[in-house]
Amino acid sequence: MNEIKVIEGGVTAAKGFKAAGAYAGIGKNAEKGDLALLYSEVPGNAAAVYTKNKVKAAHIAVTKDHLQDGVAQAIICNSGNANTCTPNGVEIAQKETELVAEALGIKAADVLPAATGVIGVPLEIAPFENTIPELAEKLSPEGSAQAADAIRTTDTYIKECAVTFELNGKTCTIGGIAKGSGMIHVNMGTMLSFIGTDVKISKELVQKALSDEILDSYNQVSVDGDTSTNDTVVVVANGLAGNEEITEPGDDYKKFCDALHIVAVDLSQKIAGDGEGCEKLLEAHVTGAPDKDGARKVAKSVICSSLFKAAVFASDANWGRILCAIGYADCDFDASNIDVSVCSATGTVEVCKGSASVPFDDDFATKVMSEKKVTVEIDLHDGEEEAYAWGCDLTYKYVEINGSYRS
Known part of the structure; x- marks a missing residue:
């Protein structure tokens, strides 16, 4: 199999990834949920890109700190509150990661927080304390759609995509979810995207692949000309596909980048096509x-x-x-x-x-x-x-x- 095929499954399509969503009372829509948890069974090499808005959500500082070693194992994301311009935002974001770590038995430094919603509204830790244990129990390889639903704000539908391809005779997968409908004028390098892959690839190359990719996908999206304070894209590569590790540019790296491009463009188009109030x-x-x-x-x-x-x-x-x-x-x-x-x-x-x-x-x-x-x-x-x-x-x-x- 040389071609790249689009498949079902979203962010949990790759080996070893699970996800869940639940309603914590942060947002106003109990039917769709407002808190999502993404988890890899093993720590993975991870990369991220962030908004260039000078006013940034509190979670970005914590995510940057936790990704200094290039490793992540879980992502916790709420909707309904951007956790931006809040007096205790960083403390809340850090505490979220500790709660996830406790529930999953992993390191808090390997948990990345994210948020989306209204800017400047106080955020309390109680909803996270009450709901994260439930999310940990609900984690499932079929949980991508539930998580994608929980991170929506004004989005009218969930956004997920996955592809499969072969490297060294091993079946590899990249899958992702995204949210974004308004305050979208991406300039990274409110829109969020989380991508999981079982490809074994070095920390340096997964960051290079993502940093290069956004130039022709996420950064080429605009709904209203407003660059969000929260824009974040994260890729976690857990290596469970068993391919020979990609450590330098070459044919395998190009195949990985081509597959990542398909997922990123698909999610980008879904964000643009679901712009607030849009018809086309x-x-x-x-x-x-x-x-x-x-x-x-x-x-x-x-x-x-x-x-x-x-x-x-x-x-x-x-x-x-x-x-x-x-x-x-x-x-x-x-x-x-x-x-x-x-x-x-x-x-x-x-x-x-x-x-x-x-x-x-x-x-x-x-x-x-x-x-x-x-x-x-x-x-x-x-x-x-x-x-x-x-x-x-x-x-x-x-x-x-x-x-x-x-x-």
Whole structure:
């Protein structure tokens, strides 16, 4: 088996991973839960990336401290409260890890805390004390969906993905869950993603793989232009697949990175497609860019344009807004020969060629843009690099959700 296959199972698809979710009373939705626990039967080499917002959730300081040795075995994550700008936030986060360690018989330093929800609301330790023992008892290899549900806030559905592939004749798996719907303008390097893999890979390479990967997946997502205080992505590799340890770049490392990319892009698209109040997933694909960074910036500039996002909501092929967003991207390229097409399951319509208007059927263009996924194809004709970015349309519902978020 040489190909990478998408499978069921989420973050617990890989060998040795278990998960659970429960309601602790932190959030307001008892039906979905608000506290998730992820656990590997053995400690794993781990890596993480975090928000670049200067105001950071308290859990990030604890996670960074606990990951100094590059090892983790469990993740505890609550929804309903961001644990950001709280007077005792770090103490709460640290205490959570101690409670998990006690319940599972592992080291507190191998437990990573995370949180999502409203910023600036006091958080108490009692819900964690009361619920973590229950979570430890409920841990299951089938618990991915339950954990994914518990970390949701305004998300309308759970987000999970898993893939399987072979290394050295050993079946390997990477699986993950994510949450994110609003306050999404990822810049790492509120959105959370936790990935578990049974691949045996060195600490240095698992961090390199994640740090490189986010540039073309998570960092290319924007719903509303707001970079959360809580953004965190964690990968734990427990090595239980039994492959020869990946210790240097090569064919095995590339296969691992390719598999990680599939999981990360799938979760990124699900986050973008579930933007608060959205009706459509918006994708921008830039080709012909002079450099990779420029391709990324142009793609993200288009999906971040509020004017174009509003046009997508109205199924209006207002391509001038696309050219405008391309033009203010913070990178250098020749803007004199840009081609733009709008695509969906209905078909493709060219709306701009050589940075100028071309005749097109407006009625057909409206049908193309009425689909649930709309892709903007942009060819800069100024190089060989390409990149993708994902966002969503801007709807009346977005304002309604965020006007009443705290209530």
